[in-house]
Amino acid sequence: MSHAIPELISYLEELAEPHILFDDQYRIIAANAAYQRQFGQHFSVIGRTCYDVSHHFSAPCDQSGEVCPIAQARSSGHRERVLHVHHTPKGESYVNIELVPIKNEQGQQVYFVEKMEPLRVKQGNHLRQGLIGRSPDFLHMLEMVARVGPSTANVLLLGESGTGKELVAQALHDASERAKAPFVVVECASLTETLFESELFGHERGAFTGANATRIGLVESASGGTLFLDEVGDIPLPMQVKLLRMLESGTYRRVGSTELRRTDVRFVSATHRDLQAMVADGLFREDLYYRLCTFPIQLPPLRHRAEDIKLLAIALLERVAPQRQLTLSDEALQYLSAYSFPGNVRELRNIMERAALLCDGLLIERSHVERSVASNPIKRIQTLTSPSPSDTEDRSLREIERNELRTQLETHTGSRAELAKKLGISERSLYRKLRALDK
Known part of the structure; x- marks a missing residue:
């Protein structure tokens, strides 16, 4: 096999993506020019181990708390793909790793070729905005973002309130071919049924009282980019029908218009609700659920x-x-x-x-x-890793929360935005709770 190494190194040099070649002892044999440019290494990596260069580890990844693609390839016998956090001169970076084992005449894996592709998301400790984490659950979620991001598939983000669904939606947009086009957020929880259609599809002048001018909708604003439907479980049933029609046909009409317009957007949705249970209860359309849930991603609490x-x-x-x-x-x-x-x-x-x-x-x-x-004034339900409370206990906790919210509403004199901040929740969560009070 060794006589083929110069040819393999020459081949790697012609590749546009960063690649390294190393042996079964993790020692780097070659790193192409794209690797040097991308990761800005100002020193030679030849002869050093991959886990030392990329992670500053003193032992292989699987012995240092990380998933090791070499260990996976040895087990599976074929190429493997993982998401890692790599050290670079510019700080830590999330990197997609695709590893291909190279076998000798006896079928033994003696060399490995590793392609590295930095994930196009806002990341790292050095940024004040962006996705931050290195726990296994977080990296698994980010790996799903890396896999589906470049595609055109509709994505449904599932997770509790406050887990960062909008940040993940932005990461999906950044990882797609639509990254330079608009990323538009539809806050479904804060839209009434009468406003939803106009906000989403736009309206013509004179379409209803107060429509003094033609207005484009959020769908049109997102043309060529990504439309993020936040808290999609709060969309009223009548509006679900119209959203489904747009998803199926790629067309819509402004309120007050007969002209059929075509849309070119990628849909990313998010919810903290159990949509499958809502489907079973007749509160969410099953056909819409399957349209939105082409690729579900669970966000860890x-x-x-x-x-x-x-x-x-x-x-x-x-x-x-x-x-x-x-x-x-x-x-x-x-x-x-x-x-x-x-x-x-x-x-x-x-x-x-x-x-x-x-x-x-x-x-x-x-x-x-x-x-x-x-000092948190609202006593929220403690979702611990211990067994869930019974239905009776759960209802009691919800009633305590509602009573506390009513008290805060009676004593608060500022804006709803200030109240949400005081309670330690988002404005969207506050509007959801206020709507629940009226039911």
Whole structure:
């Protein structure tokens, strides 16, 4: 096999994507020019191990808490694909890895070719916005984004409130061929049935009282790009029919117009609801569900991402208090790691913002975090990893939440946006809860 190595290296040099070649001892034999350009290495990687260069590990990935594509290839006998976090001169980067084993005459895997493709998403600790994490559940979710992102398939994001569904939707858009076109958000929870059709499809002048001018809809605004239907489970049944028609035919009409318009958008939807249960209860159309759910992606709750809490907390502190160089004590981090975060990443952000305000120095102590958690005025249902509460207990908890919300509404004198911030929830979540109060 060794006599073929020069030819293989020559072949890799002609490839546009970054590639490295290494032996069965993980030692890098060659790295093509595209690899050098992409990852900006200013030193030779030849002779070093792949896990040392990419991860700064002292042992192979599968012995250091990461998924190792070599171990997978040895087990399966064929090419493997994984998502890794790589160290680069510009910081950490999410990288798609595709590894191909090369066998000798006896069928033994003696060399490996690895193609690397950085995931086109906002990422890393050095950014104040973007996806941050390295826990297995988070990386699995991001791997699904990497797989489906470049396609045209409709994606349904499933997860609890506060898990970052809009950020993941943006990542899907960034990873697609539509990345330079618009990314448009439809906040389904805040739209009434009368407004939904006009917001989505637009309207003609005079179509209804107050329609003083022609207005394009969000579908038209997203032309060529991605339309993100946030909280799609809140779409009223009559409007589900019209959305389904557009998904099936690719056409729609503005309110007050007979002209048929064609749309060119990719649909990404998100919900915290159990749409399958809603279908069974007749609250969501089954045909619409299957149209939207071509490729479902489950977003993990923060309580399943313990390894990411420190990374997120530090990044969020930089975001909420950029003028201060705040740090967290070990005791504060231990407390956060043990907390269940029913509000997920959004709640962590609010906790960090309150803790920063409670801290006079530069070190946030456990006491600051405890006070920050205790000051949350709304008593939300604690979704722990322990068994779920019974239906009776669940109804009681919901009633407590509703009573607390009614009290806050009676005493609050500011805007709805200010109330949402005070409660530690998004405006969309607040509108959902207000609508529930009227039922």
